[in-house]
Amino acid sequence: MEELQDAIEDAQYVNAMTDEGPKPSKEWPYPDKQTLTDWKASKPSDFFDLEKLCEQSMPLYMLSRYVKEETSNSAEMLFVEDCCRYRRLYGNVARGAQCTAMVEAFGGSTEVQNIDMLESNLERKIHGSYTDADLEKMTADTVGKGTGPLALGGALWDEAVGGHNSKNYDDLLWDKLDAIVFAQLKTKVAAGFKGSLMHEKMCQFLYLQEAAVEEDDFALFRVLGRGGFGMVNGCKKCTSGKLYAMKVMNKKRVKLKRSEQLTLNERVALAAVDSPFVVSLKYAFVSEVDVFLILDLMTGGDLSFHLAQKQKFSKEEAQYYAARIMLGCQALHDEGYVYRDLKPENILMGDDGKVRITDLGLACKITKTLHGAAGTRGYWAPEMLRRDKKGKKMPYGHCVDWWSFGCMLAEFISGVCPFRSEAALKYGQDKGKTEKEKAIDLATLEMDPEWDPESFDEDAADICSKLLIKDEKKRLGWNGAKELMDHPWFKEIDWEMIISDRQVPPYIPPKDVNAASQSDIGQFSEDKAFKNCKLEEKDQQVYKDWNWTNPRSFQTEVIEFLMYEKALGRPLTPPRAANGGCCQIS
Structure with a gap:
């Protein structure tokens, strides 16, 4: 029965992606x-x-x-x-x-x-x-x-x-x-x-732009993934029919992990960065039990999914994805943020084949005292692991992202992350580190990867080597993304086309559910600690400034709706559902 329900939800999701034109299921709440x-x-x-x-x-x-x-x-x-x-x-x-x-x-x-x-x-x-x-x-x-x-x-x-x-x-x-x-x-x-009706309608939408959205304004499709505190679903904005992704974070789970500040950081960072190379925040709102982020729906799956399918990317694919990811990192750096969690799982592909950085949960402002490992072991930069003579963790900056970028680029080219490999594990164990985690950390601090000539040509080996220099001040990218753009490995790239977001992607994903099965994604268990956790007024106050609407995204949504309405030659109104609700998916 569970498999049948999964199949039904998959079919609804695919149908929604392939529909021509928006299908609203709720009237716009125009003011009187x-x-x-x-x-x-x-x-x-x-x-x-x-x-x-x-x-x-x-x-x-x-x-x-x-x-x-x-x-x-x-x-x-x-x-x-x-x-x-x-x-x-x-x-x-x-x-x-x-x-x-x-x-x-x-x-x-x-x-x-x-x-x-x-x-x-x-x-x-x-x-x-x-x-x-x-x-x-x-x-x-x-x-x-x-x-x-x-x-x-x-x-x-x-x-x-x-x-x-x-x-x-x-x-x-x-x-x-x-x-x-x-x-x-x-x-x-x-x-x-x-004095025109067009001006009056414009005012109505500008009024709605300032109004908070809520959970009932969205209809859910299938689960696409699971985060640290909740699920990510495909969804539809009921009034416009626009498709988005809904990331839900449960306040109790956030509280149990003492991650309120990380959660707030993600919301603020997403609102601050406006780039075609980073997943964009459209809306943010709260309920009594959850906080919500409405994001670009990237239906093509993540790059980890595609790497598993292909084993490794072609040079054209690797260059295209790397170029966009690099510009996404630079967009974050330009706003004073360091990303800290660059890996293929956090790069999403749209239905058009374009990729964007997602999941800014570990992104934070760069400060003189920023320290401590964050992200995923094997992609950590050496400076995240180093300690000074007194045993204290040392500060780091934006260059940790270029190290992770180098790890990921090598993975694109060869199919293997250099510091999540058998070679890295053996290096650490040979140096006396019997625990897997400590062996990998030691390899990160000391090992220089070898570049198999069957996968890495001279330029590929050179750029990966320079991105993985232990001294961050000598690492490629220390002076910004321009250093990477000028490297010979990117010589075939038309940067004008990439930056203007006009480059045709080398691969277009199928119109399908490019994500793990819902049973593999799994569900959260509500253990004793979760059930005993109580949300107090001070816990709710943490999210008092959470609500947000992206003005440009809202206006784009309205324009698309009005253009389709004009093409139809009639008002675009939702079907009258028997239950009168917004959750009927058509």
């Missing part, structure tokens, strides 16, 4: 008119200024819909959107192509070479009057102050790109023209937009 009026009145005076609104993706989408559907100003809106798109792109090739397309579309010729010529052509293409005074005023008021639609993600890759593109247009050109066109657009449409 008075509640929305009061909410609007509570906002700062400039909250609804068009420049402020258009710094957010969903209001910009709503404005675009209004302009294109209700006015004759589509050309201005298209130009503003193209400027936003240009600023989000990474690299000379991508920006150059977008720049060329914009010149052709709005300038009338690819031979336009300066702002005056392009501005003149824009004036003919887009009905408006742009004077030198407009240019001077709008540049002073808007450009470089983080306002206006062009500010959306504009600074993300500026330093790397260097403000250059293949057509030799300065980025400031698009800043200036966008400022002018947006000013004209605002003059023509702001009043109408404010």
Whole structure:
């Protein structure tokens, strides 16, 4: 009977992944008119200024819909959107192509070479009057102050790109023209937009963005894995039909292991890091007995699962996965975090074949006194194990992640982690360490791995050796991920494509349950200690600031819902279930 239930849940999960379009099972809880009026009145005076609104993706989408559907100003809106798109792109090739397309579309010729010529052509293409005074005023008021639609993600890759593109247009050109066109657009449409149904719907969703979600807002699918304090399930947001992963951590189990601070660290770190190479936190909320994290649903399984299937990865696969993981680590380091638990089990694959770092439970801020082993033995860096002359544990920093990265990279290439191998165990035992754990630790501190030429070419052996240097100050990565990017082993990698998240993955997982069976995942036993554990008010207060909604993720979810609704040509409403609940999975 248990196997039948597993099969049913697997089928529901696979069906949900392969459905075309969202299938909501619950109405959006829109506020009533008075509640929305009061909410609007509570906002700062400039909250609804068009420049402020258009710094957010969903209001910009709503404005675009209004302009294109209700006015004759589509050309201005298209130009503003193209400027936003240009600023989000990474690299000379991508920006150059977008720049060329914009010149052709709005300038009338690819031979336009300066702002005056392009501005003149824009004036003919887009009905408006742009004077030198407009240019001077709008540049002073808007450009470089983080306002206006062009500010959306504009600074993300500026330093790397260097403000250059293949057509030799300065980025400031698009800043200036966008400022002018947006000013004209605002003059023509702001009043109408404010009084439109689209504006009212935008306000409703902005109100909902601030409202806390709860357990009943999600419908569960099958169990995907088990963490230290609870299960990870596939789930669906009932109002939008969007699929996510739900990580549940039981407050009693957290309390019994005295891991409240680790749990809070994970929640804070996930909210702080915004990277396509790290699993993103969408929502966080609590119940009386559990805390919840709603995360990206990565349906392709973890890299440990795929390594077990393939024994080792091809060079193309190893390079692609390593490049993304490396950038994920750097994203954490840039925010002042060290990850401390890098291993194949913690790298998840999406249904598109792209991988991300997950499980930030051991991630923490880097401090001068950070010390102690954390993570998984065999991936620990030597500095986690070292002690000074007085026997005290020594501090460490971000370079422990590059050591773990080196262990994992060697595992990708050969199928074996160097310090979880028979060679490492034998090394420690030959040195007198009879216990397996202590033998591995000694190997970590002293052994230099050998690189089998059947698996490791010269560049592969070199990069792994340099990542596994015992002295962290001499280790590859001490000065950041750029040191790794410049290594010859990565010479075939197109970093522009990787960083911009446009590289096609070398492997696409099947549309299936790429995870262990539910019986293998198992369940938590409720032993005597668990049953006797009582949650007091002070235990609940630990999580008083837990609730959180990722604004960008919520707005993306809303945009996807509205776009699908528009394509259908009708409102997307949930089926009327006999029980009236949200837990019916369709």
